Amino acid sequence: MATVSQPFSGISPQELAAEFAAIDLTRPLATTEAALHELSQLWLRDAVWFHHPRYIAHLNCPITLPTLLAEQLLSAVNTSVDTWDQSAGATLIEQKVVDWTLNQIGLPQGSEGIFTSGGTQSNLMAMLLARDSRVAKQTPERLVKHHGLPAEASRWRIFTSALSHFSIQKSCALLGLGYEAVIPVDYDDDYKMDSAKLAQAMAKVRDEGLIPLAVVATAGTTDFGSIDSLTDIAELCHLHQVWFHVDAAYGCGLLTSTQHRHRLAGIELADSVTVDYHKSFFQSVSCGAFFVRDATHLRHVTVHADYLNPLSAKQEGTPNLVDKSLQTTRRFDALKMWLSLRIIGRESLGEAFDQVMALTVETHHRLVAYPQLEVLHAPELTTQVFRFHPTTELSATEVDDINQHIRKGLNRSGEAMIAATRVKGKQYLKFTLLNPTTSIDDIQQVIDALIYRGEALASHRLQSKQHAGAH
């Protein structure tokens, strides 16, 4: 890894797939060395390296050394944190990291949490508890887990920013509510969910005889890193008596920040919170968690099995974490956070996040200085959405096309990995900075490379236009 010179080789799926054609998994190789040699050809040679300073594409981070140490230990022991009799101390370690995080969020006594595979599963749990706790309140004798959805389910609505993560839609589909249950709320000029429009949408839904079930605020949208106005939204939820979920899968890095923690103000008012340590706490994939203000809601995911976690164990006070989880066999990912906190400490994690925040501000200053670049926003976390737009002589489709080619060309060259997104129908480029070892010089190299490509593509287009015009 130390000798990797660029984040990717640039190989195409077709080129790499061709190398797999002759592999026969029914015939083992003669030695481990042979298997590793083969693996280095098939995987490592063309791996995408998140630790490389010019990997600035998606929400992936380089990892702390303690998380790597923890991975070795937890795999060797092969602990499963579903029941006490498969984990013992590991259960208590997870509980301690959960309690630490609840404390960082500011959730009160009586709150609880559980490690998950990541933000998607945490968001699913949030929507599940919002759904089942409403039914438990309305008709305690007809819980969803026993009787399925009630007749009013088709009238439930979930409100979330048009910029929130797609796992909210996916969760609603899985929970029998459908994509149609999700009302996308428009965002303001800072890419935050517009609280006034949210209030209007909730009132409108009520007027139509529908039922607001939950609001999902995003603390760190995937594209813009924008943080919805948590305090305003909490107030609205309180007024309408609906579940308030905060998806802080990305913004959770601010929990340990010494300089920017205030940007999460209001997160402590949530009914539930999603946290991804594998995004903003520099932990290896996967490492996420879900938190809920009132632990009793977790009973909606509890099923007692005689062979595993009988009710009697709970009555005796044996902690079986499976009672709180959607999974049964579950990785001991909490150890990674535990060792990170015990070896490098909370401050180091916060400083690393602050460092990438500062780098993003510097990056923003560099980007806005180029007249050929159109930058959409000032950074609130660590992303930048922008595009190459050198002249009005190019049509909207040509600009979109050029930006797509810039990204494809750059990623194909492997000298840098950047991301792309669409905003209001237009094509943009995106940087996601989560690597504290990336320097502003690395960023400058990427900017130079993308502008060089953009200029070449634009002048080619303009020349062909002139050529066509001359004929």
Ligand SMILES: Cc1ncc(COP(=O)(O)O)c(C=O)c1O
């Ligand atoms: C805001 C947000 N929420 C949830 C998720 C899903 O998280 P995961 O990929 O860990 O399932 C993402 C992933 O990028 C995200 O950006």
